[in-house]
Amino acid sequence: MLDFDTRELELKYRHDYWQDAISQTFVPLSCTVESSMNFSGALKCKSWSDWGIVDVSGSAQHVQRKHSIIKKDDHDSILMSLILAGKMGLAQDGRETLLDVGQFGFYDTHRPYDLHLLGNFRQMVLMLPRKLFEKRYGKIEFLTAHSFGEHHPLQKLNCDFLQNLYLLSSDIHKELQDSILCQYMDLLSSILSESKLNNRNNSSLLLQIKNMVLKNINHPDINIHDIACHFKITSRYISKLFQQEETTFGRFLLESRLEHSHRALESHINQQSIKEIAYQAGFQDMSYFSREFKKCYGSTPKQFRTMPKVVLRN
Template sequence: MLNFDTRTVPLNQQHDYWQEAISQVFVPLNCNLPTENPFLGVLETKQWTNLRLVAVKGQTQHVERNWHKIRKDTHDQILMSILLSGNMGINQNGRETMIQQGQFSFYDAYQPYDLHLNGSFDQLVLMIPRSIFQDRFGRIEILSARSFGKDHPLQRLVLNFSESLLSLPHELSLGLQDTLLDQYLDLLGCIVADTGQNQIEKPSKSTTLLQIKNLILQQISNSDLSIHDVAYHLQISTRYVSKLFQQEHTTFGRYLLENRLKQCKKLLCHPSFYPRSISELAIQVGFNDMSYFSREFKKYFGMSPKEMKKEHNLSKF
C-alpha cells in the first residue's frame, strides 16, 4: 500500500514530491502545477487481486504522458477515472472529453494522453490490466477519452459504490475482494454497453462484442444458453457472433465455458459458499454434466474442483 500527502513535506518540496508520487503510483508522468504554494495532493492506494485502486485528492494541474515517458517505462494498463467531485478534461487518440461528478472515462497508459484538472477534485482511479479490460469492456481504442455515466440510471449507484470501495478495510479476504470488484466492473460494463449502443459508433464491432459478453455474463446460470439465443436477443446473425469471437482467437462456446469455470472458481474460493456442495455451485453457473464440468475445470485450472475448494478455504480458517 502506497500513500502520499504533500502536507507532510516542506512547501518548497511539494511540487517535486507530487511529481514523484503520481509517477510511482501510476505511470511515469509530467505534471505541471500552478507556481504558487502550497499545493494539496493526496494519494491512497489499495491493491485488490489484479487491480489497483487509487484515491486521488488534489488541485489544479496538467498531467501529461508522452512517448518519451512511454518508451522509458511501458505499462500495459488501462486507467479509469471516476470523479467523486470536481471536473477533468481527458485527451487521447485525437478525442477530448470532460467528466464531472459521477462520470468516468478510460485512458490507455501505452498511448500518450493529457489530463486537465481544474480546481479542487476528488477521484477514484482504477488501474486495470489490458487483458481484463478487453475481456470486460472491449477495445480501448474505441472507448478511450469518452465520457460515461451522465444521466444513466446506474450513475448514482456507481458513485456510491466507488466511494464505498475506498472505505472498505484492507483485511478483506481475496474471495470478497473478487466478488466486490466483479460487481463493480459489471456495473461499469452495463453503462459502457448502454452508452455504446446509443452513442459510440453504432456499427462498432467492439461495442457489439461487449454487449454479447455482458449478455453471456448475465445469463451464465442458464444451462441452455446458446449462440442462437444471444444472436436473437441482439438481432444479429449467429455467423456474425462467431466472427466477432474469431477476432479474439476464441469461439462463443469457449468464451462461455471459460467464464462459467471462472465464476465457479470464485464461488468455490468464497467462504460464504463453503457449506454448499461443488455440484450445487456448478449448476449455479450453468453446468448440468458434472463429469464434463470436473474434467474441464481440472484442465483449465490444473486441479480438481475439490482440491481448489479445499486449498482456498483452508487458508480462511
Template structure:
C-alpha cells in the same frame, strides 16, 4: 489505507513529493503543478483486486511517456470518475474533457496525457486489462472517451466509490471480491448502455455485442443457454451473432466457455465455497458434464479444479 498530502511537506519540496506520490500510487509518471497552489492529497486502499484512490488537487499536468510505458509494462486500465473540476485526457489520438459525473479510461501500456484544470477531485480505480476484456472485449476503442453523461446509474457509482473508500483494511477477501465484481458490473453496464445508444444512432455493432456479453454473463448458470436463445433475445439471427464474435477473433462458444471457466475459478478461490463440492460449483456455472469440465479447466489453468483450489488455499495461508 495510505495517504500522501503535500500539506505535510515544505513548499519547495512539494513538486517532487507529489510526483513520487503519484508514481508510487499508480505507475511511473511525470507530473507538474500548473499554478501556484501546489496542493494535492491522495488516499488509497487496496483490497485484493480492488484498488481505489481518491485524489484532490490543484491544477496540474500529468504524462505517461513512451519510455515509461515500455520500461514498466503494467497491464492496467485506469478508470477516472470525476466529481469536481475538469480533467482532459489524451491517448491514442483521442482527446476528451471529463467533468463532474463523467468517467474515462486510459491504458497504462500506452503514452497518455492528463490536464487537471483548477481544483479537482476524482476517484481512480486500477483495473487489470483482462478483467475489462472479459466483460467488454477489446478495450482500445474505449480509451479517451466520455462515459456516464447524465446516466442514471452514475450517482450510484459515485456513492459506491465513496463507500468503498471507507472500508476497513482488514476486509475479508470474499467480500472484497464481491464488491469488485459489483463495481465492474456497474461500470460495464454504463459503458454498454452508451454504446447501445451509439449503435441506435449510427449502426455501430459494439454496443450490441456489449449487451450480448452482459446477458451471457448474467445467465452462465443456465445450461440451456445457446447461440440461438441469445440471438432470439436480441432479434438477430445466429449467423449474425457469430459474425459479431468473429469481429473480436472469437466465437460464441469459446466466449461462453471462457466465462464459465473464469466464474468457476473465482468460486473455487473464494473462502465462501471452501466446503462446496467441485461438481456443485461446476453445475452452478452451467457445466453438466464433470469430465468435460475437468478437462477444459485443466487446459485453461494447467491443473485440476481440486488442485487449483488447494493451491489457492495454501497461498492464502502463507
C-alpha cells in the same frame, strides 16, 4: 496503503514531491502545475485483490504519459477516473473528452495520454489489470477518452459504490474482495452497455451480448442462436464481434462458466457439492466440467477445493 500530501511540505518542494508521488502510485508520469505558489496535491491508495483504488485531489495541473517514458517502463494497466469534484480533460488515441462530476473515463497506460485537471479537483482512480478488463469489456482502444455515466440512472450508485468500496477495510479475505469487485464490474458493465460511443456501436453491442451471457450463465442451453434472435442479428455477426477480440462466442461462454464455478469452489462459505456448483454454472456433463476445469486451473475441481486457501491482508 500509500499516502502522500504536499501540504506537509514547503512550496518549493511540492512539485517534485508530487511528481514522484503520482509516478510511484500509478505509472511514471510527467506533471506540470498551473501555479507553484499555491499548488497542492494529496492521494491515498489501497490495494484490493488485483486492483488499486486511489482517492486523489489537488489543484490545477497537466499530467502526461509520454512515448519516451513508456519506452523505459513496463507497466501495463488500465486506469479509470471517476470525477467527484472539478473537471478533467482526457486525451488519448486521437480523441478528447471532458469529464465532469459523476462521469468517468478510461485510459491505457501502454499508450500516451494527457490529463488536464482544470482547477481544484477530487477523483477516484481505479487501476485495473488489462486481462481482466478486456475479458469483460473488450479492447481498451475502443473505450479510451470517452465520457461515461452522464444522465445515467445508475450514476449516483456508481459514485457511492466506488467511494464506499474505498472506505471498506482492506483487511478482508480475497474471496470477499473478489466478490465485491465482481459486483462493481457488473455495475460498470450495465452503464457501458447502454452508452452511445461514436462509431463504436459494435463495442456497445458486444458488451450487451456478454452481459446477457453472464446473466444466464446457469442455463445449460444458452447458445449463439438464441442470443442472435434476442438482439435481432445473425449468429455470424456475433461471431465477427468476438473475432475482433481474438476469441469466439463458445470460448467466452466456456471461460465464463469456469470462472463462475471457480469462484464458488474458492468460497469458504459455499457448502454446495461440486456437482451442484457445476450445474449452477451451466455444466451438465461432470466429466467435461472436470476436464476443462483442470485445463484452465491446473487441478481438478475436487483437488482445487481441498487446497488451502490464502487469506490476504494488507
